[in-house]
Amino acid sequence: MATVASPRFHEHERPAAVSHSNWLVSSLVGCLVYAIVFINAADFRGDTGEEFSVHWQIYFRLMICAICGGTGLLLISKSYRAFVTFPGFLITLLIAWIGVTLPFSVDRSYSIAAYISLGAVTMLLPAAMQILGGYRYLLVVATGLMTFLVGSWIAYLVFPEIGIFKEQITRTEVLERMGGLGHPNELGLYSAFTTVLFAVLGYGRRLSWLIVIPAMLLGVVTLVACFSRTSMGITVVGLLVVYRKELFTQQTVIAALLLAIVLIPPVFVVAGTGGFDWVIGDTLEKLSKSGSADELTTATGRTEIWAYAIGRIADQPLHGYGYMTARFVMEKYSYHCHNIVLNMCLNTGVIGGMVLLSMVLYFVYAIYHDPRYEIDGLVAVILAGGLIDGMLFAAVPSASILIWFSALLWRQLDMQFDPPQPEAD
Template structure:
């Protein structure tokens, strides 16, 4: 009797699914014949809802491969820009709605992940970083647009906690591969946009009185500097923090994509930060006396070249042919002076998260493109005041100290990149994207190194195998 009932239920389910499939095929055919492609697209989207819900449910349960894939998707959605918008354009469109959905899923996944991690595994440094990011959210209430600032700062806190949960639940190796995979996909899309859609894929600038696309790549990252920073990060992660070098062909493909994005973006500070990270990584391998001699020789040659033909050298290095572009950091020195002057008027708490894009462009000494301080440390000082900067530096020192104690030179090299890159770029301060997430990755790797990935509550992980190491 029970067997017959089970068979009946199975046959009923099959019949219902067959009926739904037949109805879907009929509606799709009718829509195609009538040329109603909007209805056809809605029908196709409806068919994707059940597998998407199943995938999301398994990802929220931190089932290994599903969680891995979901994080890659979230990083790509949060980082990619498919429609260029003016700085003052705050309208809600499909792109914004998709990003808001991604932020919500990021926060939800971080919450379910934190529930699976034992409290004893958390370190003091984690609470300092959370305090810093929470403080930035609190400063949103003193800025001109609190709602927007809360979304931006909340997205950063959610992304940080998601990456931290991934380090604990999926493991350090998988977390690094998540970021490499995301950066690779973003890089491929950027190169495709660079070739096929110049208006999107190339940075526009004023040339002979017209605002036209230049040869610099910005791809789907939104800006050329973000594209160059992400590409340099991808190179560091691949060479210094992953085991992908063992697969030579894959490693070469990754480095080729990242290298092309870096070169075409012409982001000089990203190249400088990458060089500093690679020099450090090579320096710690030994034979420091010879390397020090080579550094001194290189510095001497550079100084001699500057003394002999400083202006000509700067003109060659600049994009515009003007030496002043190099000496002023492409106008950044003016921005820094204004930022420090304004900060001195409100030194303790600053002007609030996201306030720079409303205050700096209106300053008579600056210009409309000065939407942030163009410096990581000054941007934090301007928006969060002395309190925000002290919390940030405290977290940075703790991360460097823990990575140094464990001799995790790959992570230290990544942090060095951001310390150099941050001299001319804000790194974080708006809606979360790849570069700030990679910065949080550096801090998290320093905090979570050597901690074994946890088993999920739903059973053993199904993600890629990770060696279990002893707790420190």
């Protein structure tokens, strides 16, 4: 389906792709990819309240983005074709439209800074992917994710003023969750990415299970510690996509159908007598933060958030309120729309939302018609989580945006996932 943005390598040329690149350049782009994943997401200051302020961390992240943009310009010969052919053209279209909406932003300086950061990081990605190669690129991403998790545990255990997040769930109750180097939900997302990506690296023994299993266990334990229910669910979705060939065979599907045929009739009989009412209610209460089942039956209040967001989008349907300004528009409703497409519509209008939706549709089609297990699980994490959370775009691009755009370019650049082999003498 995808148009190839650069000439396809012959099989014997692929292992030597990185060795033909300048060592300093490959080291630089590897460090920048690592910094985008780890540094751009890490918060070493802790919870200082919801008020936005400019501080040293923001300047440091902006410097990383500036270096990414400068490096991307120097390597533009490796990148430009990726941005003018499908599906990479969708990235160009989205960024161009965001630029059109900037003059209408409710906070123009904030939107411009976020926009420049997004463009600078995006400009680097196609070149970085081709220089490092698919295997090394994902290995660098995995290293950044793992560093974030390890750093979060250090913050949680050693520096509780940074690592513990206190969430007001009722007027009188405060829930303490592991936040580590970020919000618990962001830590949960990074844990989901880590678990799925190391499962990918262990698949086919591309990385030793002595590394893979501890990394996956750390990801799962962190998911439980930060109590991000969304992240727990999307981790399962990502793993199911990675291992779908093994799990969804004809035999397993038939076995599942037979089991359903046997179990469904008695379940309906018991349910009809009210035998499950207390079980369902008790389970929902235990899964909720506040102890109320209503929290989950309304998707933790998301139904109200979505209704409010749609109303605000209807007020400014063409250009929205400015890139990354949902934090100001949705101030009374958790600072974002809890849906990636609604969030983009709110920020940049319906046109921006439709471009993002086009990316979503491309991924759904590509995962089915041209499966690439090395990236499909990561994409599934974002797609599943993006239905009920605004986990994609951020003021300073980090792992989510990098993974989303990289996956969009993956097939187009014909990325390979085989570890590079030493050149023959």
